[in-house]
Amino acid sequence: xxxxxxxxxxxxxxxxxxxxxxxxxxxxxxxxxxxxxxxxxxxxxxxxxxxxxxxxxxxxxxxxxxxxxxxxxxxxxxxxxxxxxxxxxxxxxxxxxxxxxxxxxxxxxxxxxxxxxxxxxxxxxxxxxxxxxxxxxxxxxxxxxxxxxxxxxxxxxxxxxxxxxxxxxxxxxxxxxxxxxxxxxxxxxxxxxxxxxxxxxxxxxxxxxxxxxxxxxxxxxxxxxxxxxxxxxxxxxxxxxxxxxxxxx
Amino acid sequence: xxxxxxxxxxxxxxxxxxxxxxxxxxxxxxxxxxxxxxxxxxxxxxxxxxxxxxxxxxxxxxxxxxxxxxxxxxxxxxxxxxxxxxxxxxxxxxxxxxxxxxxxxxxxxxxxxxxxxxxxxxxxxxxxxxxxxxxxxxxxxxxxxxxxxxxxxxxxxxxxxxxxxxxxxxxxxxxxxxxxxxxxxxxxxxxxxxxxxxxxxxxxxxxxxxxxxxxxxxxxxxxxxxxxxxxxxxxxxxxxxxxxxxxxx
Numbered sequence: 001x002x003x004x005x006x007x008x009x010x011x012x013x014x015x016x017x018x019x020x021x022x023x024x025x026x027x028x029x030x031x032x033x034x035x036x037x038x039x040x041x042x043x044x045x046x047x048x049x050x051x052x053x054x055x056x057x058x059x060x061x062x063x064x065x066x067x068x069x070x071x072x073x074x075x076x077x078x079x080x081x082x083x084x085x086x087x088x089x090x091x092x093x094x095x096x097x098x099x100x101x102x103x104x105x106x107x108x109x110x111x112x113x114x115x116x117x118x119x120x121x122x123x124x125x126x127x128x129x130x131x132x133x134x135x136x137x138x139x140x141x142x143x144x145x146x147x148x149x150x151x152x153x154x155x156x157x158x159x160x161x162x163x164x165x166x167x168x169x170x171x172x173x174x175x176x177x178x179x180x181x182x183x184x185x186x187x188x189x190x191x192x193x194x195x196x197x198x199x200x201x202x203x204x205x206x207x208x209x210x211x212x213x214x215x216x217x218x219x220x221x222x223x224x225x226x227x228x229x230x231x232x233x234x235x236x237x238x239x240x241x242x243x244x245x246x247x248x249x
Numbered sequence: 250x251x252x253x254x255x256x257x258x259x260x261x262x263x264x265x266x267x268x269x270x271x272x273x274x275x276x277x278x279x280x281x282x283x284x285x286x287x288x289x290x291x292x293x294x295x296x297x298x299x300x301x302x303x304x305x306x307x308x309x310x311x312x313x314x315x316x317x318x319x320x321x322x323x324x325x326x327x328x329x330x331x332x333x334x335x336x337x338x339x340x341x342x343x344x345x346x347x348x349x350x351x352x353x354x355x356x357x358x359x360x361x362x363x364x365x366x367x368x369x370x371x372x373x374x375x376x377x378x379x380x381x382x383x384x385x386x387x388x389x390x391x392x393x394x395x396x397x398x399x400x401x402x403x404x405x406x407x408x409x410x411x412x413x414x415x416x417x418x419x420x421x422x423x424x425x426x427x428x429x430x431x432x433x434x435x436x437x438x439x440x441x442x443x444x445x446x447x448x449x450x451x452x453x454x455x456x457x458x459x460x461x462x463x464x465x466x467x468x469x470x471x472x473x474x475x476x477x478x479x480x481x482x483x484x485x486x487x488x489x490x491x492x493x494x495x496x497x498x
Contacts, residue, residue, distance in 0.1 A: 018457055021293045023284025024472065025459070026277075030298070035272025044270045046305070049279070049296035052457075056295070079438045080458035081445035111438075121441025140462065156462050189328045189360075192370025196330035208267055208301075209329035210274070213389065213405050223273065 009174035011037055012046045012064040016057055016075035016085050017155055020049050028157045029074040036164055041174035042070065052076055057088035065092075065150050070171065072164075075155030077144060079121035085152060086127050086145075093147050095129035103127075103134055103143050110141045136166040177206075177225040178232045182239055186246060187211065187218030194242045195222070198235065204228070205235040258423035260286055261295045261313040265306055265324035265334050266404055269298050278323040278409045285413055290423035291319065301325055306337035314341075314399050319420065321413075324404030326393060328370035334401060335376050335394075342396050344378035352376075352383055352392050359390045385415040426455075426474040427481045431488055435495060436460065436467030443491045444471070447484065453477070454484040 013033055019025040030047050037044045045068060050056040057076070065071045076085030090097035103126040111118040125142035128134070135144035135153060139162045144153040146167070153163040184191060188211045199207040205226040212219045222239060226232040262282055268274040279296055286293045294317060299305040306325070314320045325334030339346035352375040360367040374391035377383070384393035384402060388411045393402040395416070402412040433440060437460045448456045454475040461468045471488060475481040 018455075019459055019472075020279075021283055021296065022287045023280055023282075026280040028275075030269075031272055031275040033272075034270055038271045045300060047270065047296075047298035049298075051294065078458075078460055079441035081441070081448045082457050116438070119438060119442050121445070122438040124441070125438075140467075156460055158462055158464065189365070189368060189371040189374075192328040192330070192373070193368050196370070199330045206267075208331055209327075210268055211327055211405055213407055215407065218389075223268075 007041075007175045009042045009070070009172055010068040011042050011044050011070040011072065012048070012068045013044065014057070014060045014064065014071065014073045015047065015049045015155075016052060016073060017049075018051050018082070020075075021051055029155065029160045032157070032161060033072055033074075033164060036168075039176070040168070040171060041176040042171065043174065052082050052084055054084055054088050054091065057085060058092045061089065061092045061150060065148070069149060071150045073150065073152050074160050077125065077142075077152060077154055079119075079124050079142075083124070086129070089147060089150065089152055090129040092150075093129055095131065095147065097127050097129050099123065099126050100128040100132065100134065100143075100145070103145075107142060135163050138162050138166065175227065177227060178229060179223060179225045180232055180236050182222040182224070182236065182243075184220045184222055184243055186220060186243075188220050189218075191220060191222075191242070191246065194246075195239070198238045198242060202226075202231065202235040202238065204231040207235060207239075256290075256424045258291045258319070258421055259317040260291050260293050260319040260321065261297070261317045262293065263306070263309045263313065263320065263322045264296065264298045264404075265301060265322055266298075267300050267331070269324075270300055277406045278404065281406070281410060282321055282323075282413060285417075288425070289417070289420060290425040291420065292423065301331050301333055303333055303337050303340065306334060307341045310338065310341045310399060314397070318398060320399045322399065322401050323409050326374065326391075326401060326403055328368075328373050328391075332373070335378070338396060338399065338401055339378040341399075342378055344380065344396065346376050346378050348372065348375050349377045349381065349383065349392075349394070352394075356391060384412045387411050387415065424476060426476060427478060428472060428474045429481055429485050431471040431473070431485065431492075433469045433471055433492060435469060435492075437469050438467075440469060440471075440491070440495065443495075444488070447487045447491060451480065451484040451487065453480040456484060456488075 048060045076083045128145040132145035132147050139159045144163045208223040210221045224235045297309045325332045377394040381394035388408045393412045457472040459470045473484045
């Protein structure tokens with residue numbers, strides 16, 4: 001990353017669910033949140049994937065919430081016995097968990113209108129740590145919630161996305177990095193040395209190098225990120241000159 | 250999870266790369282490793298995604314390697330300046346990093362045969378912490394390596410997979426859980442209460458409930474896992490009876 005930013009806003013994520021650790025489910029929420037935060041200028045520093053395990057959830061959330069501006073969680077707030085995130089978040093903050101005074105009538109009305117029984121399992125989705133703020137769910141009504149800097153959201157990708165978009169206005173964004181992508185038909189082994197020299201020269205840019213392998217040959221995508229257009233242009237210009245030089249070798 | 254297993258073998262993974270935290274890349278190695286370990290009877294307890302940051306890699310690896318039988322890493326062992334995993338692993342173990350006596354001539358010969366220059370960038374891929382064992386790479390030759398219980402592998406998915414398969418024979422597998430999947434056309438809110446009662450009764454099974462939402466209505470996949478066929482069958486039978494009862498309501 002380029003030099004530290006006075007307006008730096010940082011975040012971590014905890015993705016919760018046995019199914020993510022058994023290979024049953026390919027997570028899609030991490031990449032979605034990562035792209036969303038990138039656009040907001042919020043730096044996602046760390047993601048942890050943990051099982052539906054009370055102690056593991058508490059340990060991850062308590063470790064991360066003191067180190068980053070925001071922590072976002074996915075998963076474990078549904079109606080079944082293996083949805084234990086709400087109680088773990090309560091325990092992490094040493095807060096009682098109870099039916100939320102807004103969420104409970106909201107869900108009660110929702111199921112009444114649909115002529116569905118408001119079962120204890122569905123009532124479970126109205127529970128939050130006491131004092132939590134709700135996170136709207138325009139897909140299936142049952143809300144997420146926020147305690148201090150921890151945003152607790154659903155694991156179903158469509159609902160996770162809806163919840164992220166509903167909290168968007170209240171998140172403080174940081175400075176957004178400018179970026180440029182350069183596709184390069186050479187493998188990393190070919191351009192590694194001159195690119196390292198350019199990265200060393202342009203300390204106010206961050207230069208990432210991402211190999212691609214089509215099963216036969218390598219190419220590279222180079223990503224330059226910087227806080228100013230001048231810094232970005234200078235690094236990109238040096239990289240393009242280097243690539244022209246490679247072609248002439 | 251069902252009661253602790255005397256033959257329990259545990260693991261954690263560290264996926265390394267700025268691109269995973271910026272949303273640029275959807276990780277595919279985590280789900281692959283998770284499914285692979287599940288088949289081997291190795292329990293994946295935790296995954297951390299960290300940036301290409303020296304201290305972050307060291308902290309994650311040192312935290313996890315003392316708590317689990319195995320730690321697997323992906324990413325950051327290529328030829329470019331932003332590939333810093335090898336040095337971070339060396340620092341985590343307080344080992345010098347140097348050209349590996351087998352890896353260096355292996356790569357030297359490889360590039361010579363292909364009439365490609367063995368540049369310093371390519372030589373970088375022959376560096377490991379001193380004393381590391383190599384992990385074969387049948388895709389692109391440049392090896393991964395193992396230090397004690399930490400397996401350091403590439404981030405490119407085809408190469409990551411090849412490295413995982415090459416270490417497979419040396420990993421100690423644990424007891425493999427039996428499992429059964431039951432597709433259920435009811436949403437979790439409908440079956441949540443009776444399913445919780447069944448889960449409470451069948452303490453020697455682990456019953457997971459996974460909601461699906463097609464944009465219109467919910468269904469549920471129920472996954473039962475157990476160490477014995479009797480335990481599995483008993484839980485599955487009670488779930489099927491419950492579902493028949495639901496249909497008659």
